[in-house]
Amino acid sequence: MVIKPKIRGFICTNAHPTGCAEHVQEQINYVKAQGPLANAPKNVLVIGASTGYGLASRITAAFGGGAKTLGIFFEKEGTDRKTGSAGWYNTAAFQDAADKAGLWSKNINGDAFSNEIKQKAIDTIKADLGKIDLIIYSLASPRRTDPNTGEVYSSTLKPIGNTVTTKNLNTSKREIDEVTVEAASQDDIDNTIKVMGGEDWEMWISALKEADVLADNFKTTAYTYIGKELTWPIYGHATIGKAKEDLDRATVAIKESTKALNGEAYVSSLNAVVTQASSAIPIMPLYISALFKVMKADGSYEGTIEQIHALFAENLYGESPRFDNEGHLFQNYKELEDDVQARVQKIWDTVETNSIDELTDYIGYHSEFLRLFGFGIDAIDYEQEVNPVATINNLID
Ligand SMILES: NC(=O)c1ccc[n+]([C@@H]2O[C@H](COP(=O)([O-])OP(=O)(O)OC[C@H]3O[C@@H](n4cnc5c(N)ncnc54)[C@H](O)[C@@H]3O)[C@@H](O)[C@H]2O)c1
Numbered sequence: 001m002v003i004k005p006k007i008r009g010f011i012c013t014n015a016h017p018t019g020c021a022e023h024v025q026e027q028i029n030y031v032k033a034q035g036p037l038a039n040a041p042k043n044v045l046v047i048g049a050s051t052g053y054g055l056a057s058r059i060t061a062a063f064g065g066g067a068k069t070l071g072i073f074f075e076k077e078g079t080d081r082k083t084g085s086a087g088w089y090n091t092a093a094f095q096d097a098a099d100k101a102g103l104w105s106k107n108i109n110g111d112a113f114s115n116e117i118k119q120k121a122i123d124t125i126k127a128d129l130g131k132i133d134l135i136i137y138s139l140a141s142p143r144r145t146d147p148n149t150g151e152v153y154s155s156t157l158k159p160i161g162n163t164v165t166t167k168n169l170n171t172s173k174r175e176i177d178e179v180t181v182e183a184a185s186q187d188d189i190d191n192t193i194k195v196m197g198g199e200d201w202e203m204w205i206s207a208l209k210e211a212d213v214l215a216d217n218f219k220t221t222a223y224t225y226i227g228k229e230l231t232w233p234i235y236g237h238a239t240i241g242k243a244k245e246d247l248d249r250a251t252v253a254i255k256e257s258t259k260a261l262n263g264e265a266y267v268s269s270l271n272a273v274v275t276q277a278s279s280a281i282p283i284m285p286l287y288i289s290a291l292f293k294v295m296k297a298d299g300s301y302e303g304t305i306e307q308i309h310a311l312f313a314e315n316l317y318g319e320s321p322r323f324d325n326e327g328h329l330f331q332n333y334k335e336l337e338d339d340v341q342a343r344v345q346k347i348w349d350t351v352e353t354n355s356i357d358e359l360t361d362y363i364g365y366h367s368e369f370l371r372l373f374g375f376g377i378d379a380i381d382y383e384q385e386v387n388p389v390a391t392i393n394n395l396i397d
Pocket residue numbers: 047048049050051052053054072073074075087110111112113137138139140141223224225226269270271272273274275276277278
């Protein structure tokens with residue numbers, strides 16, 4: 001099959017297997033080039049391991065720290081007629097690279113919110129790893145089925161209080177327009193907390209603790225985005241922001257419940273980067289395109305893998321971790337500098353459709369977006385036939 005990108009709105013509905021493999025290899029190369037991580041964890045569970053920040057975490061733990069990694073994700077396999085999802089191909093490539101490097105690695109594809117997948121993970125840890133010393137919680141999902149009641153909850157990206165109308169970069173039309181997002185109801189807020197808040201993270205840690213597979217001094221982190229004024233209406237002061245606040249509550253609860261193990265739980269605040277999850281958030285394409293312009297000009301730009309490698313090296317396993325005022329591990333401090341934010345704001349205020357490429361780095365944004373699905377990568381000849389069926393080795397049934 002010859003595979004070219006099929007873009008619908010803010011998503012790409014197909015993916016390129018060898019392009020995804022190359023994208024994974026580039027991230028592995030970056031991590032290896034940084035040299036070995038000091039004080040690295042040995043056995044790592046990554047929940048949401050196939051794309052974005054979770055994949056970068058898995059690559060950093062494995063290829064930076066030599067860790068054994070168990071990855072959990074929810075992805076689609078390809079068939080002769082339809083491509084698989086990018087996360088499927090990413091994982092197939094990650095596993096191949098781990099096998100070649102002699103690194104233990106196994107994979108579980110299924111709903112991480114379910115009891116069944118938690119049990120599968122525990123069985124695998126017991127059989128092969130003994131105990132886990134780092135748990136990365138990096139799920140981004142539009143919905144969650146409560147494993148105990150069967151009720152399905154959907155998350156929303158809505159402002160709280162008032163309806164918001166804001167400038168927007170319409171990626172389908174490549175023009176600057178406005179989006180209006182209706183204010184959230186209390187149900188919207190509660191449901192978003194149920195999906196993207198800390199409850200499931202706590203359930204994972206509690207299940208791992210009950211099964212006695214948490215190592216003494218284990219660490220766990222979930223990821224958040226804490227931005228400034230520009231992103232508050234749709235993120236910080238919105239439904240997703242409330243869900244992220246719930247992670248803070250979960251951090252306290254996890255630390256309390258694992259006191260005897262001396263467990264450490266953190267929420268890590270990361271840069272706005274291009275991922276499948278962020279491209280679905282109104283305003284993010286414009287915000288990130290403006291941010292890339294400013295940070296690339298300053299030489300301070302960091303993508304997904306750079307952020308996560310630095311999070312491990314400087315914060316999670318660093319000598320003197322950096323915290324923000326609310327006690328989150330603070331990895332996006334360069335993005336939040338006042339001067340950077342002021343320049344992003346100026347671009348935001350002045351950009352029009354005809355100055356998108358001059359004032360913002362939308363070209364860079366779009367290229368990153370395509371790369372998420374294995375497209376636009378120099379080493380790949382997109383005219384060549386490629387097999388859409390890829391095997392993930394060590395995939396647990
Ligand atoms: N992208 C950003 O700009 C940004 C910034 C800061 C923090 N974050 C946070 O980082 C975390 C990861 O987001 P991302 O942007 O890397 O997203 P992503 O869409 O790239 O990755 C989501 C991962 O979750 C997995 N997943 C989703 N639903 C699942 C389910 N039911 N069961 C098992 N796996 C499931 C997917 O397979 C994938 O591995 C989120 O908490 C997000 O809020 C993202």
